[in-house]
Every structure is written in C-alpha cells, then in structure tokens.
Amino acid sequence: MNKECEIVQDLLFGYQDGTLHAASKELVEKHLKKCEECRRIFSEMKKDEIEVDKKEEQEQEIDYLKKVNKKMSRKNSLLMVIGTILGIIILLNVGIFVYYYNEAGKVQIYLNDDITQEQMDDIKNTILKIDENAKFEYYSKEDALNKLKKTFGDNKDLLSGYSEDNNPLNAYYVVDTNVEKAKDIKNMITSLQGIKKITGLYDTNPYIFTFSKFIM
Numbered sequence: 001m002n003k004e005c006e007i008v009q010d011l012l013f014g015y016q017d018g019t020l021h022a023a024s025k026e027l028v029e030k031h032l033k034k035c036e037e038c039r040r041i042f043s044e045m046k047k048d049e050i051e052v053d054k055k056e057e058q059e060q061e062i063d064y065l066k067k068v069n070k071k072m073s074r075k076n077s078l079l080m081v082i083g084t085i086l087g088i089i090i091l092l093n094v095g096i097f098v099y100y101y102n103e104a105g106k107v108q109i110y111l112n113d114d115i116t117q118e119q120m121d122d123i124k125n126t127i128l129k130i131d132e133n134a135k136f137e138y139y140s141k142e143d144a145l146n147k148l149k150k151t152f153g154d155n156k157d158l159l160s161g162y163s164e165d166n167n168p169l170n171a172y173y174v175v176d177t178n179v180e181k182a183k184d185i186k187n188m189i190t191s192l193q194g195i196k197k198i199t200g201l202y203d204t205n206p207y208i209f210t211f212s213k214f215i216m
C-alpha cells in the first residue's frame, strides 16, 4: 500500500460523512478514480453502513411488533376474562332455570281426613290428564307425623300430645311435574272434592327459589 492510499483510506470516513474540506474531497475523488483497492474499501464501507441502517430498522420493527404484541395480549387476556365471566353468568342462569323448572314443579296436595277413594282417584286422573308422566308420592297422616317428629325430634313442647289418635296433620300427595304443568294442575284440581289445601313453589322467583335451596 502506497502513501497516498494510506492517506485516502484515513479520509474515507470523513468523505463518506461529507465532512471533508473541498481540497481533501477532491484528493479522495481523484484517487478513487484510479485506485481499485481504495474503491473496493470504500464500497465495503458503504455496504456496512447500509447493513447497519438495515439492522437498526429491523430492530425498530421488532420493538414495534413487541409493543403491539404486548398490547394485543393484554387486550386478549382482558377479553378472555370478560368472556369467562359472561360464560359463567350464562351457565349460572341456564342452571338456575333448569333447576327451577324441574324442582319447583312439585305440588303438595293436602287431603281432607274424610276423603273417599273415588275422590282420590278423581284427583289422580285429573293430574294425569295434564301430565301423564307426573309422579305421585303419597304420605299418610302417620307419615306426616313421623316426618315432623324426625325434623323436630328433640322439641317435646311442639310434639307433645300428638299421637296416631290425636294427629292434626293431613295426608298428602307430592306430585312431581314441571313448573308450567304444576300451575295447570293447581288450577284444574282446585274445584275437586276432598282437597284441603294445595301448595307449591311454582310461583316463586327462579333466582330466589334456587339460591334459597343452595345457600340456606
């Protein structure tokens, strides 16, 4: 490498940046025209610069994408939380109504002590006309008293004096149907003979019904 090449190569950075005085600039340009080696070095420098620029650009792009991703994932997790909450609310509501529809569809029919077999059949047949799948459970006066004793086993004051001979409770049917049919059944059998009272929970609010069953 001759002396001029050395000088020119030292000046190449300044030449590239455009910071050389006019005389130095002219020297470099003249030399580059005739010296292949220095031209090659200069073109390598330009390539390097382009590559550095490219790298910086790519890094900026990556940074930007990272930021966007972060924002998106924050948005996504928020959406997932909202979706999960909505899902739970919907499922809870469906659950409550299904539970209410089935469980609140029970009708208790308290029977008069002097009810006849014919009247009992009449009640049953009327109900079966409304819901042929209705299930009947019959509790006699004794069953009702035993149930009470089971529930309030220790409460002697409440139960004292009650016996099979002195039983103030009524025999009853529990009819298992659904909420809609329970209402129809009540309406249809109200006028029949032998019934003391008809009760059911088919008119309660589904939420109150369900929560009272599970929480209380």
Ligand SMILES: [Zn+2]
Pocket: 004, 005, 006, 008, 031, 035, 036, 037, 038, 039
């Ligand atoms: Zn040279």
